[in-house]
């Protein structure tokens with residue numbers, strides 16, 4: 001398969017920077033009007049950045065947590081890896097507890113634990129260097145996965161198609177290039193995608209504040225819609241694919257993603273549009289049988305009470321703020337990972353691709 005993409009174009013946005021002694025995170029709470037990096041020098045500062053959405057998006061929080069372990073290692077007084085392991089565990093637990101839904105967080109921490117185990121087996125190995133190498137590998141592999149998925153996902157999209165995406169799945173949410181947004185970038189580069197629509201993604205506005213900004217940087221023409229305009233848009237026939245990311249994909253293909261994804265899948269099916277989930281295999285959780293068992297994060301209802309810091313809701317109003325939902329596998333036409341495409345996912349086809 002030829003790869004027509006000039007990736008350097010998309011390297012301008014770097015959400016995560018390791019400086020050698022600190023982790024710098026492009027503070028997504030301040031975008032699009034302020035491009036400021038938050039400097040974290042401890043694992044607890046990284047956990048707090050994840051909890052407060054300074055860094056967000058499933059792959060990005062996994063990568064940030066891995067670098068958080070590197071910072072914890074610097075503060076850990078231990079002669080070797082086996083001594084360090086129990087001492088680092090509380091910091092790993094605090095990183096893991098920062099957000100519950102995206103499996104990439106636990107996945108990245110499991111990789112860091114495994115790197116420590118390998119270092120303890122290797123005579124005289126510098127365990128801190130081993131952790132740093134693992135964090136770097138997690139980041140590098142994510143970028144490579146995104147580029148592979150971009151080309152794979154775009155191959156499903158017929159020339160002249162319109163796509164609708166949700167939340168932010170671009171460079172900001174990953175090591176670079178993006179998952180669903182990577183497919184859109186690849187599909188625009190190949191000339192197959194003719195129209196791009198982005199939902200604003202209430203209440204945190206990842207679509208309006210982040211995706212629209214990323215696409216502007218790329219020079220990709222996109223149209224922002226209110227989330228509540230999606231069904232009406234699909235009815236007009238301009239959307240052939242809804243393309244979204246994922247926070248956790250279960251063994252049967254059920255997929256947790258940003259709140260509002262499920263209603264897009266229902267609407268796509270009703271209007272004859274296809275529905276594509278794009279995520280690295282680090283988002284696939286074959287240990288969770290179905291979406292019933294996914295913990296859905298609920299955030300402070302205050303996120304619903306204000307827009308841009310200005311209160312818009314009367315005092316005393318109650319609100320419910322789940323920030324993810326689960327799309328049942330029956331509504332998904334394709335799951336795209338760097339390992340390949342699973343069409344019409346169900347347990348058998350997921351097992352064939354991901355094992356177990």
Ligand SMILES: CSC[C@@H](O)[C@@H](O)C(=O)COP(=O)(O)O
Pocket residue numbers: 056057058059102166167168169170173174178179180206244245246247257258259323
């Ligand atoms: C490549 S990012 C995929 C998902 O993590 C994304 O769609 C999403 O739901 C992000 O939620 P967020 O709450 O902004 O971290």
